[in-house]
Amino acid sequence: MTHSIVDARAIHKHFGTLHVLKGVDLKVAERELVFVIGPSGSGKSTLLRCLNRLEEPSSGSILVDGIDMLDARTDINHARRRIGMVFQSFNLYPHMTALGNVTLALRKVAGKGRSEAEALGRAALERVGLADRAGHTPGQLSGGQQQRVAIARSIALEPRVMLFDEPTSALDPELVGSVLEVMRGLRESGMTMIVVSHEMGFARNAADRVVFMDDGLIVEQGPPASIFENPTHERTRAFIGQIQRH
Amino acid sequence: MSGWDKFVDTFFNAKVMWKYLPDILSGMVVTIELALLIVITGLAAGLALALLRSLAIRPLNWLIIFVVDLFRSLPPLVIIVLMYFGLPYAGPAPSGFVSTWLSLAFVLMAFSEEIFWAGITSIPKGQWEASRSTGLSFGQTLFNVVLPQAFRLTIPPLTNRTISITKGTALGTVVAVTEILGQASSAMSNSYNPSPLMMGAAAYVVLFLPVVIAARWIETKFAWKR
Numbered sequence: 001m002t003h004s005i006v007d008a009r010a011i012h013k014h015f016g017t018l019h020v021l022k023g024v025d026l027k028v029a030e031r032e033l034v035f036v037i038g039p040s041g042s043g044k045s046t047l048l049r050c051l052n053r054l055e056e057p058s059s060g061s062i063l064v065d066g067i068d069m070l071d072a073r074t075d076i077n078h079a080r081r082r083i084g085m086v087f088q089s090f091n092l093y094p095h096m097t098a099l100g101n102v103t104l105a106l107r108k109v110a111g112k113g114r115s116e117a118e119a120l121g122r123a124a125l126e127r128v129g130l131a132d133r134a135g136h137t138p139g140q141l142s143g144g145q146q147q148r149v150a151i152a153r154s155i156a157l158e159p160r161v162m163l164f165d166e167p168t169s170a171l172d173p174e175l176v177g178s179v180l181e182v183m184r185g186l187r188e189s190g191m192t193m194i195v196v197s198h199e200m201g202f203a204r205n206a207a208d209r210v211v212f213m214d215d216g217l218i219v220e221q222g223p224p225a226s227i228f229e230n231p232t233h234e235r236t237r238a239f240i241g242q243i244q245r246h
Numbered sequence: 247m248s249g250w251d252k253f254v255d256t257f258f259n260a261k262v263m264w265k266y267l268p269d270i271l272s273g274m275v276v277t278i279e280l281a282l283l284i285v286i287t288g289l290a291a292g293l294a295l296a297l298l299r300s301l302a303i304r305p306l307n308w309l310i311i312f313v314v315d316l317f318r319s320l321p322p323l324v325i326i327v328l329m330y331f332g333l334p335y336a337g338p339a340p341s342g343f344v345s346t347w348l349s350l351a352f353v354l355m356a357f358s359e360e361i362f363w364a365g366i367t368s369i370p371k372g373q374w375e376a377s378r379s380t381g382l383s384f385g386q387t388l389f390n391v392v393l394p395q396a397f398r399l400t401i402p403p404l405t406n407r408t409i410s411i412t413k414g415t416a417l418g419t420v421v422a423v424t425e426i427l428g429q430a431s432s433a434m435s436n437s438y439n440p441s442p443l444m445m446g447a448a449a450y451v452v453l454f455l456p457v458v459i460a461a462r463w464i465e466t467k468f469a470w471k472r
Contacts, residue, residue, distance in 0.1 A: 052379055054375055054378065054379060077378075077381045077382065077383050078381065079381075080378065080379055080380065080381040081380065081381035083379070084379075084380075085375075085376075085379040087372060087375065087376060089370075089372050091370075091372035091373060091375060091376035092376070093373065093376070093377075093391055093395075094395065095394050095395050095398070104377075104380070104382070104390060104391075105377075105380035105381055105382060108382055108386050108390060109380060109381035109382055109386075110381075150376070153376075153380065154379075154380065157380060157381070
């Protein structure tokens with residue numbers, strides 16, 4: 001393994017009196033795909049959102065690609081450009097076309113001219129299999145297509161790491177496959193990815209490592225086979241048992 | 247004279263109407279000037295306040311909310327009268343025209359600030375998060391992602407409010423502004439005939455009907471396909 005792209009240490013997060021993250025350490029190596037699982041309310045999404053500082057951690061340290069995310073001197077907008085994020089609810093801009101969604105940050109943040117941004121945007125849409133939908137608005141696309149546009153919006157900026165926050169949870173079952181397909185392609189191209197998801201089948205055959213979180217802590221982690229087949233911790237066993245009954 | 251003839255002679259007297267047409271027309275010019283000034287300055291100030299409010303600076307927001315609530319609760323006529331008759335005691339003595347303009351602009355500012363603010367806050371948090379996560383700053387997100395969506399939502403309430411406040415230019419009569427209603431009522435007392443008032447009413451329709459139609463057109467044009 002090469003050097004770590006994400007190095008988060010002792011992350012705590014309080015929401016008022018609620019202690020959501022209770023000292024989480026997470027290192028992710030370059031080209032690694034880490035799957036984060038755990039019951040709802042265990043802090044998975046909060047951890048993900050702390051990594052690009054959509055949530056402000058209460059304490060701890062976060063390095064992403066060598067940049068200290070919590071240093072007041074860090075240009076957070078510049079740092080975020082290198083951290084792609086995909087949301088459960090897509091969050092596409094409804095007043096723009098698919099291409100407009102993908103090119104906005106290219107033009108405003110990466111400083112590309114219109115024609116260069118559009119070329120890069122079309123290439124990104126091509127990668128998610130939606131080159132022919134560039135001129136469509138989000139309302140004219142299916143959920144699966146919308147999520148793929150959202151992925152294109154992130155990868156167009158050539159991020160060093162991609163964060164997926166339950167990317168398929170809002171999708172109809174028959175549309176999940178197309179999104180997972182795109183994620184598999186990203187993985188094959190060597191993208192570093194941290195995925196919070198309940199797609200256990202995908203975790204099994206695509207993840208390098210599965211991290212099980214419960215009650216604000218990482219309880220157990222390891223290769224998918226060992227986590228799914230031989231969990232050592234009682235809480236992991238209970239959780240794996242529950243999801244496999246469905 | 248039949249009843250109908252009497253009615254026409256009283257309310258639609260051609261001679262009276264012809265005589266006072268130039269007055270009504272000059273009143274229309276004054277009303278248009280007033281209305282344009284009110285709409286431009288009122289909406290600009292309202293948007294500026296809403297943008298300031300989005301910065302979430304506590305004491306500043308309290309001040310904005312206080313000013314906005316004050317101007318939303320005071321009757322426009324009271325503000326005009328206070329400015330025209332009361333302000334001179336404190337120094338500046340604005341004309342009737344300026345008093346009417348500023349008073350109604352303040353009222354439109356207050357109402358439009360609330361409408362713009364409601365539009366901004368109605369944009370889902372996910373829109374901010376998606377934009378910020380790609381590296382856009384607060385300001386870039388506000389102007390490129392949030393405001394374009396907020397504007398579309400605000401257009402119907404904004405046009406309604408703008409039209410109703412702009413019609414308040416008629417209140418300028420109490421401080422001797424020679425707008426449509428002022429011209430019409432002085433013509434009415436000079437001619438002992440209410441026909442000029444009918445002309446005034448027609449003038450308002452001529453002025454505001456196109457505005458209402460334009461508003462409807464803007465609403466449909468800016469509604470994006472869902």
